[in-house]
Amino acid sequence: MQKSYLIKRILYAIFIFFVVMVLNFFIPRIGVDDPAERYYPPQGNMTDVEYDIIKQVTREQYGFDVSNLQQFLNYAKGLFQGDLGTSFRPGNPKVSDLIAERLPWTLVLSVTNLLISLFIGLMIGTIAAWRRGRWQDTLLLNMSTISTALPAFFLALILSFYFGFELELFPAYTNPNMVSGFDWSWEAVKVVMYNAALPIISMSIGGIIGYGQGTRNAVIAVTNEDFILTARAKGLSRNQVIFKHTLRNAMLPIVTSLGMSISGLIGGAVIIEQIFNWNGMGTLFLEANNTNDYPLMMGIMLFMSAFAIVANLVTELCYSLLDPRVTVGEKR
Amino acid sequence: MNESELMLKLRNLKVIFPSGQGIIKAVEGINLDIEKGKCVALVGESGCGKSVTSLAIMRLLNSPPAIVKVDELKLDQEELKDYSDGKMQELRGRTLSMIFQDAMTALNPVMTIGKQIDEIYIRHNHLSKKEARAETIRALDLVGVPEAKSRANSFPHQLSGGLRQRVLIAMAFACMPKLIIADEPTTALDVTIQAQVLNVLSDMQKKHQVSLLLITHDLSVVANMADTIYVMYSGKIVEKADKRDLFLSPHHPYTEGLLGSVPKLSDTQHHFVQIPDSVPHPMFKPTGCYFHPRCRYKTKKCEERMPPLVKIDENCEVRCWHPLHIKGGGSQ
Numbered sequence: 001m002q003k004s005y006l007i008k009r010i011l012y013a014i015f016i017f018f019v020v021m022v023l024n025f026f027i028p029r030i031g032v033d034d035p036a037e038r039y040y041p042p043q044g045n046m047t048d049v050e051y052d053i054i055k056q057v058t059r060e061q062y063g064f065d066v067s068n069l070q071q072f073l074n075y076a077k078g079l080f081q082g083d084l085g086t087s088f089r090p091g092n093p094k095v096s097d098l099i100a101e102r103l104p105w106t107l108v109l110s111v112t113n114l115l116i117s118l119f120i121g122l123m124i125g126t127i128a129a130w131r132r133g134r135w136q137d138t139l140l141l142n143m144s145t146i147s148t149a150l151p152a153f154f155l156a157l158i159l160s161f162y163f164g165f166e167l168e169l170f171p172a173y174t175n176p177n178m179v180s181g182f183d184w185s186w187e188a189v190k191v192v193m194y195n196a197a198l199p200i201i202s203m204s205i206g207g208i209i210g211y212g213q214g215t216r217n218a219v220i221a222v223t224n225e226d227f228i229l230t231a232r233a234k235g236l237s238r239n240q241v242i243f244k245h246t247l248r249n250a251m252l253p254i255v256t257s258l259g260m261s262i263s264g265l266i267g268g269a270v271i272i273e274q275i276f277n278w279n280g281m282g283t284l285f286l287e288a289n290n291t292n293d294y295p296l297m298m299g300i301m302l303f304m305s306a307f308a309i310v311a312n313l314v315t316e317l318c319y320s321l322l323d324p325r326v327t328v329g330e331k332r
Numbered sequence: 333m334n335e336s337e338l339m340l341k342l343r344n345l346k347v348i349f350p351s352g353q354g355i356i357k358a359v360e361g362i363n364l365d366i367e368k369g370k371c372v373a374l375v376g377e378s379g380c381g382k383s384v385t386s387l388a389i390m391r392l393l394n395s396p397p398a399i400v401k402v403d404e405l406k407l408d409q410e411e412l413k414d415y416s417d418g419k420m421q422e423l424r425g426r427t428l429s430m431i432f433q434d435a436m437t438a439l440n441p442v443m444t445i446g447k448q449i450d451e452i453y454i455r456h457n458h459l460s461k462k463e464a465r466a467e468t469i470r471a472l473d474l475v476g477v478p479e480a481k482s483r484a485n486s487f488p489h490q491l492s493g494g495l496r497q498r499v500l501i502a503m504a505f506a507c508m509p510k511l512i513i514a515d516e517p518t519t520a521l522d523v524t525i526q527a528q529v530l531n532v533l534s535d536m537q538k539k540h541q542v543s544l545l546l547i548t549h550d551l552s553v554v555a556n557m558a559d560t561i562y563v564m565y566s567g568k569i570v571e572k573a574d575k576r577d578l579f580l581s582p583h584h585p586y587t588e589g590l591l592g593s594v595p596k597l598s599d600t601q602h603h604f605v606q607i608p609d610s611v612p613h614p615m616f617k618p619t620g621c622y623f624h625p626r627c628r629y630k631t632k633k634c635e636e637r638m639p640p641l642v643k644i645d646e647n648c649e650v651r652c653w654h655p656l657h658i659k660g661g662g663s664q
Contacts, residue, residue, distance in 0.1 A: 229432065230430075233429065234429075234452050235421050236421075244451070245443070249441070323441070325489050
């Protein structure tokens with residue numbers, strides 16, 4: 001890989017991050033809310049004069065007493081020190097602390113979901129391509145029609161109702177003690193797995209079928225390529241042709257969609273988390289939204305954007321490692 | 333001819349493709365003999381069944397959809413038609429190999445050319461990776477790839493068209509097979525590069541006494557290399573002759589037309605003798621002689637009955653009711 005290519009991509013990623021940062025900072029400031037009132041809501045036994053003084057003090061405390069540009073510079077400076085701001089919530093906790101508290105719980109769901117979707121999807125996709133036109137292939141095609149028409153949250157509702165309420169096989173709601181009592185013991189891990197089963201299943205069915213269908217199409221496209229015929233003419237066995245020649249080429253489009261999935265890992269699934277009462281990033285974001293907690297929203301948005309930018313950058317670099325033809329500006 | 337002198341003896345090869353609209357008869361019972369160490373050319377327009385013939389010999393046609401029937405398919409007196417698929421795999425690349433048309437698409441784009449040749453030695457000669465690479469470098473050297481050692485680490489897109497074609501030739505010759513099938517080996521190349529590549533192919537063939545089945549529509553290629561020529565039209569052999577005889581006195585009107593389509597500098601008075609129209613669609617072949625709609629010598633007989641392949645002299649056979657250039661008669 002060319003060094004200049006690498007540097008170009010990194011600079012571009014930094015530029016995108018800057019744009020996101022600017023938009024993220026200024027858009028909430030279009031609103032007319034006085035942040036001081038949000039940090040320190042008026043109390044009943046307080047005169048207007050007293051409250052004005054308190055508000056002035058609060059503004060100074062949180063840096064709202066200076067111009068917007070100065071605020072932005074301070075904000076940027078804070079970011080580099082890992083400070084995402086302070087939430088409007090009672091007790092005014094740090095946004096970064098709130099995220100750090102919720103992120104692992106979202107990752108439990110999203111990473112497991114991605115791994116399951118990817119591996120099972122790759123497997124059934126390859127089988128379907130291999131058995132093109134037979135029942136395995138037809139089944140996958142029909143499943144993908146159904147799963148397209150059946151959104152994950154709807155599936156979640158059905159699963160929650162049927163397996164949670166009717167059969168009582170899995171918890172329909174997450175037990176709040178799961179989070180507070182978590183101590184890395186095997187018992188606690190088992191509880192998490194038990195509680196996470198339904199959300200993960202409802203998330204991953206669509207993913208499995210999506211990756212399956214994508215893999216199937218990619219593998220079939222590659223199977224029709226001339227170089228597969230060359231590989232067979234060399235006397236390679238069927239497995240050698242599939243694993244050494246077909247899959248490597250078929251991986252390219254899959255890596256692209258994998259990159260997109262990775263950038264969505266930390267956002268959390270808002271609706272699924274709501275249905276199962278799962279305290280992850282999705283729930284946190286919804287709470288921030290419902291209480292107009294701008295600093296928290298800003299923090300989450302920025303964190304998600306940064307993660308997506310990095311994930312895209314890594315994907316792109318991986319892509320150029322996988323496919324030697326993809327290196328922009330390469331010299332022959 | 334004594335059978336022990338034959339490298340390939342093919343009797344009554346038929347290939348059909350059933351489709352929704354009807355049956356496509358791609359190859360309709362052709363016989364083909366290749367003497368040891370000789371180069372035989374199979375000539376014809378696109379769509380006349382040349383490539384299908386070669387893939388059928390290699391047993392590389394996907395079945396379904398293709399249905400292949402053959403009475404005799406003997407490679408060096410060894411009957412191949414009863415071979416299991418596994419045994420055939422062993423044979424391909426080792427005793428029977430193939431050079432494909434377009435080297436850009438016939439090489440795996442994400443694998444170095446060295447690795448792609450290594451595979452053959454690892455598969456058939458059971459060499460270690462390191463030993464295989466040494467053989468690969470030698471093979472590349474033989475076909476005139478400069479700096480073979482470093483070129484082996486190149487990806488296909490980093491090489492020129494001529495070099496890529498040489499790589500394919502090196503692949504085909506890797507295990508010094510008994511028979512090589514070259515399917516339009518120079519069609520995708522510039523004329524100057526064509527000549528170089530043909531020289532390499534011809535040198536290698538003569539030096540190593542390999543039999544070669546050259547499939548092409550380009551008579552200038554044939555003129556340089558082939559000993560015997562089979563002319564194919566719409567799935568049938570229409571003429572078989574030694575090179576010299578065929579060029580001097582073609583017996584079949586189609587052969588005459590093919591020869592007439594080659595521009596001659598010395599001949600300033602005549603325009604090209606074009607063959608009007610094109611090869612009939614394999615599903616809607618005409619009655620009688622398949623060539624009659626395009627033939628300027630056609631009679632009523634030609635429209636009604638398919639002529640048999642008749643022996644005219646020792647090395648010459650023709651399928652025509654009114655063969656040309658026959659001493660003491662013919663249609664003229």
